[in-house]
Amino acid sequence: MSARIVVIGAGMVAHRFVDSLVTRAEEKLEVTVLGDESCHPYDRVGLTRFFDGATAEDLTLPATIFEDPRITLHSGDAATAIDREARTVTTAAGTVHPYDHLVLATGSYAARPPVQGAELDGCFVYRTLGDVEGLRAHVARRSAELSRPARGVVIGGGLLGLEAAGALQGMDAEATVVQSGDRLMSAQLDLPAGGVLQRLIEQRGIAVRTRSRTSAVLAGEDGEVRAVAFADGSEVEADVVVLTVGVRPRDELARAAGLDCHERGGVTIDAGCVTSDPAVLAIGEVASFDGQCVGLVAPGYAMAEVACDRILGGEATFGGYDLSAKLKLSGVEVASFGDAFATTPGALDVVYTDPVGGVHKKLVLSDDAKTLLGGMLVGDASAYGALRPLVGSALGADPAAYLLPADAAAPTAELPDEAVVCSCSSVTAGTIRDAVRVDGCTDPAEVTACTKAGATCGSCLVMVKSLVGTELTRMGRTVSTALCEHFELSRRQLFDAVRVSELTTFSAVIERFGRGRGCDICKPVLASILAVLTPSHVLDGENATLQDTNDHVMANMQKDGTYSVVPRMPGGEVTPEGLIVVGEVARDFGLYTKITGGQRVDMFGARLEELPLIWQRLVDAGFESGHAYGKSLRTVKSCVGSAWCRYGVLDSTGMAVRLELRYRGLRAPHKFKLGVSGCARECAEARGKDAGIIATAQGWNLYVGGNGGATPRHAELLAEGLDDDTLIRTLDRYFMYYIRTADKLQRTAPWLEALDGGIDGLREVVMEDSLGICADLDAAMDRHVEHYEDEWAATLADPAKLARFSSFVNAPTTPDPSLAYVPERGQVRPARPDERRSGEVLIAGTTLEVRR
Amino acid sequence: MSTQTLSPATRSSTEWTRVCALGDLEVERGRAALVDGDQVALFLLPDGSLHALDNHDPYSGANVISRGIVGTRGSRATVASPMYKQVFDLRSGTCVDPRGKEHRRLHVWPIEDRGGEVYLLRGGAR
Numbered sequence: 001m002s003a004r005i006v007v008i009g010a011g012m013v014a015h016r017f018v019d020s021l022v023t024r025a026e027e028k029l030e031v032t033v034l035g036d037e038s039c040h041p042y043d044r045v046g047l048t049r050f051f052d053g054a055t056a057e058d059l060t061l062p063a064t065i066f067e068d069p070r071i072t073l074h075s076g077d078a079a080t081a082i083d084r085e086a087r088t089v090t091t092a093a094g095t096v097h098p099y100d101h102l103v104l105a106t107g108s109y110a111a112r113p114p115v116q117g118a119e120l121d122g123c124f125v126y127r128t129l130g131d132v133e134g135l136r137a138h139v140a141r142r143s144a145e146l147s148r149p150a151r152g153v154v155i156g157g158g159l160l161g162l163e164a165a166g167a168l169q170g171m172d173a174e175a176t177v178v179q180s181g182d183r184l185m186s187a188q189l190d191l192p193a194g195g196v197l198q199r200l201i202e203q204r205g206i207a208v209r210t211r212s213r214t215s216a217v218l219a220g221e222d223g224e225v226r227a228v229a230f231a232d233g234s235e236v237e238a239d240v241v242v243l244t245v246g247v248r249p250r251d252e253l254a255r256a257a258g259l260d261c262h263e264r265g266g267v268t269i270d271a272g273c274v275t276s277d278p279a280v281l282a283i284g285e286v287a288s289f290d291g292q293c294v295g296l297v298a299p300g301y302a303m304a305e306v307a308c309d310r311i312l313g314g315e316a317t318f319g320g321y322d323l324s325a326k327l328k329l330s331g332v333e334v335a336s337f338g339d340a341f342a343t344t345p346g347a348l349d350v351v352y353t354d355p356v357g358g359v360h361k362k363l364v365l366s367d368d369a370k371t372l373l374g375g376m377l378v379g380d381a382s383a384y385g386a387l388r389p390l391v392g393s394a395l396g397a398d399p400a401a402y403l404l405p406a407d408a409a410a411p412t413a414e415l416p417d418e419a420v421v422c423s424c425s426s427v428t429a430g431t432i433r434d435a436v437r438v439d440g441c442t443d444p445a446e447v448t449a450c451t452k453a454g455a456t457c458g459s460c461l462v463m464v465k466s467l468v469g470t471e472l473t474r475m476g477r478t479v480s481t482a483l484c485e486h487f488e489l490s491r492r493q494l495f496d497a498v499r500v501s502e503l504t505t506f507s508a509v510i511e512r513f514g515r516g517r518g519c520d521i522c523k524p525v526l527a528s529i530l531a532v533l534t535p536s537h538v539l540d541g542e543n544a545t546l547q548d549t550n551d552h553v554m555a556n557m558q559k560d561g562t563y564s565v566v567p568r569m570p571g572g573e574v575t576p577e578g579l580i581v582v583g584e585v586a587r588d589f590g591l592y593t594k595i596t597g598g599q600r601v602d603m604f605g606a607r608l609e610e611l612p613l614i615w616q617r618l619v620d621a622g623f624e625s626g627h628a629y630g631k632s633l634r635t636v637k638s639c640v641g642s643a644w645c646r647y648g649v650l651d652s653t654g655m656a657v658r659l660e661l662r663y664r665g666l667r668a669p670h671k672f673k674l675g676v677s678g679c680a681r682e683c684a685e686a687r688g689k690d691a692g693i694i695a696t697a698q699g700w701n702l703y704v705g706g707n708g709g710a711t712p713r714h715a716e717l718l719a720e721g722l723d724d725d726t727l728i729r730t731l732d733r734y735f736m737y738y739i740r741t742a743d744k745l746q747r748t749a750p751w752l753e754a755l756d757g758g759i760d761g762l763r764e765v766v767m768e769d770s771l772g773i774c775a776d777l778d779a780a781m782d783r784h785v786e787h788y789e790d791e792w793a794a795t796l797a798d799p800a801k802l803a804r805f806s807s808f809v810n811a812p813t814t815p816d817p818s819l820a821y822v823p824e825r826g827q828v829r830p831a832r833p834d835e836r837r838s839g840e841v842l843i844a845g846t847t848l849e850v851r852r
Numbered sequence: 853m854s855t856q857t858l859s860p861a862t863r864s865s866t867e868w869t870r871v872c873a874l875g876d877l878e879v880e881r882g883r884a885a886l887v888d889g890d891q892v893a894l895f896l897l898p899d900g901s902l903h904a905l906d907n908h909d910p911y912s913g914a915n916v917i918s919r920g921i922v923g924t925r926g927s928r929a930t931v932a933s934p935m936y937k938q939v940f941d942l943r944s945g946t947c948v949d950p951r952g953k954e955h956r957r958l959h960v961w962p963i964e965d966r967g968g969e970v971y972l973l974r975g976g977a978r
Contacts, residue, residue, distance in 0.1 A: 062954045448952065461952070485925065517880070517898065519923035520932035520939070545880040549919040549934035552881075557934055561914035608919075809872040809883040809894065816915050817889065818908075833913070 002028030005311065006089050006097050008079045008253065009105035010035025012044055013284030013300035015061045017103060020308040022068050031071045032097050034089065037128060038076030040066070045297050048163045050132045051170040053832045059129070082257035084277055101311050104254060104267055104275070104282040105304075108247035108295060113155065117217030122225030123241045126164045135242065139171045142224070142239045149173055151237050153228045155214050156244035157184040159327055159334075164242040165206045166330040176207040176236055178228065183210060188325065188336035192353065193376045196360035200332045200379055203358070209236070217241050249286045249293045266293040271317040273307040281307045294321045298423050305426065324391075324423060326377075326384045333381035338374025338391035339364050347373055352403035354379075361403045363387070363395075370394050385463050389419035389429060421467065422460045427453035429467060436471040444468050483744060484521040487514040491669060491744040495529050499740075504534045505542050524548050525744050528631055531667040532739055532780070535787035537794055539801045550629035553805065554791055555611055560819060560830040563611060564604040565591070566628035567618050568664065571638045571656030571676075572599025581621040589614055592827045598635030598673065600626060605828060607815055609807040615792045624790035627665055631745075634673045636660040637685065641678030641695070650695035652678035655724070659693075662728065663735065665788050669742040669751075672735070687715045690748040691731055696720070700727045704734055704762070705752035713749045716759045719767060732781040733766035733774055740777075868964070868971045877902075877970070882918035882931065888974055892961055893918035895942055897929055903942040904961035904972055909933045911953060925949070 005021070007014050010033050018031060035041070042059040043049075049059065066073045074091070081090045082102065089097045110125035112118045122142070124135045142150040152168035154161045157179030168175040177184070183194025184201065198208050213231040217238070220226035227235045249266040260268040260276035266288025273281045284300035285293055299321045309316035324337035342349055346367030353360045359379035366373060372390045377383060383402050393416045395402070415421070417430030435441045435450045444465040448454045454461040481490040487510075489497060494513065503509045506526050510518055518526070527538070527546035536543065538551050550556050555563035567582065574582075582601050586593045589610055591603035606614055627633060636659045639645065641652030656676040663674075675686030676693045686692030692703040698721035706715030719730055742751040755761055764770040766777075795801045806812035821828040822835055871885045877896040884907050885892045891907035895918075907915045912935035920931040922942075929942040932949075939949035945958035959977035963970065 062956065064955065064957060445949070445952070454952070455954075486923075516924040516926075517922075517929070519925065519930070520921040520937060523921050523923060545878065545922065548921060549916070552919070557916070557919075559912065559914065559935075561912075561916040561919075561935075804878075804881075807884065808886040808891075809876050811886045814886060816891070817886075818891070818915055 002030050003100045003311070004030045004098055005032070005101045005103065006099040007031065007033045007103045007105055008082075008089065009107055009284070009286075010037065010041045010073065010075065011105060011107045011284070012041060012061065012297055013107070013304050014103075014105035015041040015065070016301045017105060017283060017304035017308055018071060019062075019065050020305055021311070022065055022070060024308060025070075025312060029070045032099075033066075033071065033073045034077060034079045034091060034097070035073065035075045036078035037130070039129065040073070040075065042129060044127070047126070047129070047132055048167050050129070051136070051167040053834045055833045055837060056129055058833065079253060082253055082280075084257055084259075084280070087279060100279065102280045103307055103311075104280065104286055105284050106250040106253065106286045108249050108285040108293070110243065111246045111248050112243055113214065113245045115214050115216050117219060117225075118241075118243060120217055120219055120225050120241075121223070122239065123217055123243060125243050126160055126167075127247070132167070135167075135240070136171060138240055139168070139173050143171075143173070146239065150239040152176070152240045152242065153178060153236055153238040154242045154244060155228070156246070157181070157208070157210070158187060158244060158246070159185055159325070159329065161242070161244035162201065162206075162329040164244055165201075168240075168242070169204075169206065169330065173240065174207075175205075176209065176238075177201070178212050178214060178230075178236070179208070179210045180213045181210065184208065185334065185336075188323075188334070188340065189376055189378065190341060190362075192351070193360050193362065193378050196353065196355065196358060196378045197332065197334060199355070200358045201330060204330045204332070206330065247285065247295045249288070251286055254280075254282070254286070262288040262291055262293075264288075264291070264293075269303075269318075271306075271319075272310050272315075273303050273318055274310065281310065283307045289318060290320065292321065294323065296321075296323065296325060298322060298324075298426075301424060302426050322420070322423060324388050326381050326388075333377070333379060335377040335381035335384040335388075336375075337384065337388045338372070340374045340376050342373070344373055350399045350403065352400070363399050363402065365395070365399060369399070372399075385460055388423070389415050389421050389463065391419075393419060415467070421463050422451075422453035425452040425455065427451045432464060432467045433471050436468055437475065441468070442472070442477075481743070483525060484519055486510060486516045486518050486522050489513060491525055491529075491746075492741050494525070495533075495740055498526075498529050499533055504530065506530070506546055507542060518546075520548070521744070524551070524631070525669075527551065528667040528669065532784070535783065537789070537801075538791055539795060539804070544804070553608060553611055554615075554625055554629060554795065555606065556629045558604055558830075561816060562604070562819065562830075563606045563608070564602050564628070565606050565611070565614055565618075566596065566600055566602050566626035567623035568626040568660070569600040570660040570664075571636055571653050573653060573657060574600075578621065578623065581617065581623070585614055585617050590828065592829060596628075596635075598628075599637050600635060602628070605821070605830075607807065607819070608805055609813050609815070612796060612802055612805050616796055619790070619793050619796060625665075625792045627791075630665075630667065631670050632665060632667050632672075633660070633663040634671050636663075636674040636676060637689070638676040639678050639681075639683035641676075645678060647681060648678035648695070649680075649697060650678055650700070652676040652684065652693075652695060655693065655700075655727075656684075658724075659728070659731070662785055663731075665791065666735065666739075666784050668735070668739050670745050670747045672738075672748060688712065689715065691715070691734065693727065699723055702727060702730060705749045705759070707747055707749035711749070716752070718759060718763060729778070730766060733777045734762070736777040736780050737762070737766060737773075867974050867976070869974050870969050871972050872970050874965055874968045874970055880922040882920065882922065884915070884918040885972070887972055890975075890977070891915045892972065893931070894963070894970065895922060895931065897922070897942070900965075901929075902963045902965055902970060903929070904963040905931075905940065905942065905945050906958040906977070908958075909935055909938075910956040910958070911936050911938050911950075917958065 040063045041061045077091045077093045079089050110127040139150045150173040152173045152175045154164045154177045157177050165175040165177045215231045216229045218227045228238050229235045254267040267282040269282050269287045283303035306316045306318045326335035342364045348365045350363045361377050363375040364373040372395045415429040419429045435447045441447045454464050482488045523546040586603045596602045636656040638652045638656035642648030672690040674691045675684040675689040677684040677686045678695050688706050688708045692715045694701045700722045702719045703715035704718045707713045820831040822831045882893050882895045893907040895903040907917050920934045930939050932939045945960040962973040962976045
């Protein structure tokens with residue numbers, strides 16, 4: 001007979017329990033989950049995301065486990081009684097569920113303080129989706145009625161209170177946090193840390209009152225909340241009050257059933273999560289372990305794993321609460337871990353405080369200053385990931401090194417095997433090492449899939465990656481340069497293989513040098529290699545199947561699945577007539593228009609089936625593809641140069657146009673950009689580009705390997721005082737050498753850094769021909785220039801290629817019916833999920849409705 | 853109407869609908885179809901097999917699965933969403949590489965080639 005398991009409660013911990021149970025159990029099971037909320041289990045920790053536009057659906061935990069035939073979820077039907085004699089649970093609807101094992105995961109309810117007025121309509125707790133929906137509706141209604149931002153007061157300055165204050169700000173309400181104690185987050189922070197947090201919160205426009213005991217919530221004559229009154233007689237005006245004074249375990253069912261409960265609340269459990277009745281277990285916030293209930297999800301998850309193991313006959317034990325937490329509240333990082341309050345006898349504090357920068361860090365060490373016991377981090381919690389796993393072990397470095405500002409590299413100590421790296425899923429460093437050593441995982445993603453480390457909040461992923469890398473190196477395995485599972489070769493090796501073998505199709509290449517049918521990594525790489533070696537249209541024959549959607553439809557996909565369109569404007573030059581055509585096209589197709597950083601115009605919101613119509617008009621007006629979508633030349637940015645500028649030394653715009661027309665459409669391992677400045681003032685910011693050209697009285701100076709973006713790097717000087725032709729020849733060789741030898745998705749900056757000999761090595765290859773390949777590189781670039789054609793003009797001339805731009809194979813011109821837009825600053829943007837739900841969407845599809 | 857009273861043959865002939873000709877599909881390049889308001893992504897593989905899945909990408913919320921790159925992971929035929937690159941098994945719709953997110957899956961529609969015409973079971977998502 002199969003074991004019947006009834007779970008009362010359908011929150012995050014119940015979800016984790018059921019997930020573990022069905023993953024691990026091989027025997028027959030019948031699992032019944034009873035939830036009183038009428039929805040699937042959702043991410044309560046992420047509740048505040050609701051105010052950032054997340055929908056109830058976004059917060060829902062993966063519902064696929066409820067598709068398992070062994071599991072039945074009854075939402076919206078609360079359990080009302082437990083009969084331990086008969087081993088049954090009765091619900092509000094009168095259904096009786098028999099059980100062999102009963103798991104209580106009823107969680108907590110939000111407490112309302114015993115003050116007058118706390119039951120008024122404008123007072124909210126902050127616990128369920130229903131609570132936050134009610135709060136939002138109330139704030140919206142009061143703001144509208146009062147024609148000013150609503151004033152919100154949050155009573156309770158714990159982490160939930162600070163989240164609620166951030167949520168109020170997110171609704172354009174004013175927010176004041178009231179705390180009866182002497183500091184914010186008193187459960188996690190001491191007075192100095194709380195003081196730094198208070199200043200940071202106040203800097204973000206949230207008022208904070210500590211040492212303020214609330215005596216009443218006052219209503220006006222209209223019955224609406226008017227103010228909050230304090231014990232000292234003062235008042236703060238309020239239109240809405242959020243009560244976050246703590247949670248109480250929902251142990252009423254257990255008490256009624258005669259299970260042992262702690263006097264301060266909570267169902268008493270042992271280390272096996274078993275209550276006073278061996279057939280009943282309790283997990284999560286309702287469970288009282290060692291006389292304590294804790295409102296954090298990580299210990300609840302740990303209990304869920306223990307309970308699961310016990311039901312399956314195992315011996316797992318709950319090792320006690322880990323109260324470590326790292327949060328971001330209104331943009332302020334806060335973390336607290338281990339023995340943060342230094343309660344261990346003889347414990348030492350090491351403190352770093354920077355009141356100007358708003359950073360406070362404290363480490364708690366053992367009396368010999370060697371073992372890390374805990375700590376608090378406010379304002380910069382970047383060291384949390386490295387420090388928390390070290391609790392209980394030797395720090396291995398000067399403690400002060402961990403407390404220095406974030407840009408100073410933190411030392412890395414070897415983690416002991418038992419150190420917990422992922423606290424969400426309780427994965428130790430040893431488990432991660434075993435995943436590499438024993439289970440054969442070869443990259444961090446495989447380890448995450450295998451151990452669940454980093455799968456929940458992701459804050460430990462950097463640590464996981466570093467452990468995996470160290471372990472692989474220790475095993476003597478070099479970090480693989482293989483392109484992907486289909487090719488053992490690196491991109492550079494594959495380029496040479498294709499060049500020497502003279503193969504011209506993907507199928508032939510993968511048959512000879514790879515295996516399988518490729519993937520989203522190797523296919524675009526092959527498309528790029530083939531494009532350089534055998535110039536042909538990106539949509540010719542099999543090429544079309546290799547392209548990422550951007551290259552496939554020659555536009556840039558945006559978040560709603562529509563595309564943006566960028567016609568080339570070489571050197572940023574555009575005629576008034578051209579600008580008018582662009583404007584007319586954008587107006588007629590209802591496109592959102594923005595100027596790019598590369599000195600041209602981007603038009604957003606074009607649907608797949610509109611792209612050929614848009615491009616027909618642009619091509620007719622003399623425009624061509626801007627390749628904004630390709631791993632290829634983007635733009636050549638320039639200042640106006642000697643033609644107009646009174647300081648200009650050389651014609652930078654003219655050179656920019658010449659270079660853009662030469663390298664347009666050239667496929668590379670990654671996108672690349674150029675800049676040309678007409679004098680040393682460098683108005684084109686050329687040294688932030690893959691190639692920067694700066695005019696001097698002696699000729700052009702050429703800088704290479706620069707980068708903007710996430711890892712900015714100034715380009716390095718390759719050559720000085722070049723004439724036009726020498727400049728172009730040098731650039732030709734530099735780009736072609738990069739295209740042949742770079743790794744997949746490697747831009748010129750990291751390529752140059754990794755290149756043998758660096759900038760000097762590059763100079764020897766492209767200017768002194770040390771490898772004897774310059775003639776080859778020159779020929780390759782000449783072939784590119786000779787075979788260039790505008791991809792869009794060629795596509796418009798080919799009916800077979802145009803067929804790919806139908807929205808639906810059975811309804812070629814019907815727009816995607818899910819598209820929805822709202823107006824903003826005179827244009828449109830995609831509707832957010834909350835706007836779709838509330839029906840504020842004014843425009844479905846971008847055309848017609850916005851034509852005037 | 854109860855479908856239990858109908859024989860399987862009767863039922864299938866009433867609910868299968870033609871969506872396009874086989875020749876409208878390209879090998880290893882998806883196409884979207886609109887069936888009773890549902891957006892379906894259709895795929896034709898080199899072995900001649902047909903696959904139909906949700907066009908709606910559960911990770912981005914956009915209807916873009918048909919525009920992903922088709923390939924293989926191990927022995928499984930896959931498509932990678934063009935938005936955030938999660939990879940889905942074309943046969944089962946399960947996500948084989950969630951890129952660090954939680955696992956979500958695509959519904960799969962029964963699809964058939966009937967002498968060069970492609971038929972889909974209406975409302976047959978599972």
